Amino acid sequence: MRVDVVFTPDEAGAAPTGVVVDVIRATSTICQALDAGYVRVFCTAAVEEARALREELGDGVLGGERNAVRIPGFDLGNSPREYVEPAGNTLLLSTTNGTRAVVAAAQRCDRVLVGSLLNLNAVVDAARDAGEDVVVVCAGVRGTLALDDAFVAGRIVELLGWERTDAAEAAARLVTTWGGAEEAFRASKSGRNLLENAPELEADIPFCARESVLDVVPRFVSMHETAAQIAL
Amino acid sequence: MRVDVVFTPDEAGAAPTGVVVDVIRATSTICQALDAGYVRVFCTAAVEEARALREELGDGVLGGERNAVRIPGFDLGNSPREYVEPAGNTLLLSTTNGTRAVVAAAQRCDRVLVGSLLNLNAVVDAARDAGEDVVVVCAGVRGTLALDDAFVAGRIVELLGWERTDAAEAAARLVTTWGGAEEAFRASKSGRNLLENAPELEADIPFCARESVLDVVPRFVSMHETAAQIAL
Numbered sequence: 130m131r132v133d134v135v136f137t138p139d140e141a142g143a144a145p146t147g148v149v150v151d152v153i154r155a156t157s158t159i160c161q162a163l164d165a166g167y168v169r170v171f172c173t174a175a176v177e178e179a180r181a182l183r184e185e186l187g188d189g190v191l192g193g194e195r196n197a198v199r200i201p202g203f204d205l206g207n208s209p210r211e212y213v214e215p216a217g218n219t220l221l222l223s224t225t226n227g228t229r230a231v232v233a234a235a236q237r238c239d240r241v242l243v244g245s246l247l248n249l250n251a252v253v254d255a256a257r258d259a260g261e262d263v264v265v266v267c268a269g270v271r272g273t274l275a276l277d278d279a280f281v282a283g284r285i286v287e288l289l290g291w292e293r294t295d296a297a298e299a300a301a302r303l304v305t306t307w308g309g310a311e312e313a314f315r316a317s318k319s320g321r322n323l324l325e326n327a328p329e330l331e332a333d334i335p336f337c338a339r340e341s342v343l344d345v346v347p348r349f350v351s352m353h354e355t356a357a358q359i360a361l
Numbered sequence: 362m363r364v365d366v367v368f369t370p371d372e373a374g375a376a377p378t379g380v381v382v383d384v385i386r387a388t389s390t391i392c393q394a395l396d397a398g399y400v401r402v403f404c405t406a407a408v409e410e411a412r413a414l415r416e417e418l419g420d421g422v423l424g425g426e427r428n429a430v431r432i433p434g435f436d437l438g439n440s441p442r443e444y445v446e447p448a449g450n451t452l453l454l455s456t457t458n459g460t461r462a463v464v465a466a467a468q469r470c471d472r473v474l475v476g477s478l479l480n481l482n483a484v485v486d487a488a489r490d491a492g493e494d495v496v497v498v499c500a501g502v503r504g505t506l507a508l509d510d511a512f513v514a515g516r517i518v519e520l521l522g523w524e525r526t527d528a529a530e531a532a533a534r535l536v537t538t539w540g541g542a543e544e545a546f547r548a549s550k551s552g553r554n555l556l557e558n559a560p561e562l563e564a565d566i567p568f569c570a571r572e573s574v575l576d577v578v579p580r581f582v583s584m585h586e587t588a589a590q591i592a593l
Contacts, residue, residue, distance in 0.1 A: 133505075136506070136528070136531075137373070139371050139372060139373065140369050140371060140505065140506075141503065141505055142505060270527070273365075273367075273374060273526065273528060274368070274372075274526075274531060276527045276530060276531060294505065294506075294550070295502070295505065295511075295550045296505060296506040298548070299368075299508060299511060302538040306537060316530070318526070
């Protein structure tokens, strides 16, 4: 069995099982929300899509951020700490990089799992149980590599213990160059964006850096127009 | 001044100065050939393009490989050790990943330099002297990250000493996880392909792993149909 990593959604790389990672903060938020009791999450890239979907469904909590800050008129931001208690059954989450990565993975994988450090062991076990090759699809930042996602990809590679592509080997090697996840996250573009644009959300970084505290494996269910539906 | 790295030619990433790296072996061969006395190199992706170009030019040495082995009917392979003496003025080099990377860089950079370990100091000095932001464009293998190119990108990042994007930081960190270039090259997909398909060319690996032994800076001149012309 082999594990591959793509550091940006545009890169070539396909496998039967895909694990999407946008650890700061979309996939951490999705894991936290579904663990807390939300039944499903719709990821949309555009803000207006999230609003239109709530109109259509007649229900749903609007969550999301632009430049790390809550979108005006939305119920919640994109901080996983806002999702430890459910505020409804359906979460409509507007997130640019995360949605793009989920859609990219759905186009090239038979099954798509949502990964973060919060559910690390659970998602690795699910990927292993699927019994087929894995590609970790990192969301990155605007089409470029993000060190926080690369770190999580490396942890997944380490735990799977399978044959590695060069990219997977690179991810695993990167992990060894840091003292831990929080150090990597703070150094990453995603972490620096968060600290610059919303310093009051600094606690999100250690929150997202905790390993295997949630036993959930969110899965891509289907596309709903341009929204990716995710559930347990 | 800032330095960025793209590990595959498809990734987003643009800067005024591009440095293309396909260290095993296209860009090492180009540096060696121009240092030896070839006046210009045309890089083509398809074998037939190289043949057609020689027909058109009425002159030229045909070089290149498929799966590490010399193309049937070609004068030379893609081993830089075949280019320490010139066999003509013009080299027509057929190389899939390297050509793709040069063309990708030419589309998004004002100037494109050809980098390898052989000309490391020279190309870094030229990039610095250009006085503008740099992106290192790694050729990779079939659209995926290759550890050998990532290693060279990291060395360029280290020597420039500029502000780093996340990808540039990742490349520099990867360098620190190896005992040296040869170790990285042997572990890489490109190195393993070479050793598997043409074990008699093993000496190419230590040859390409030598740092700053050539004082040349090959530059992309222009496209000639689908061929990229490179000269000093």
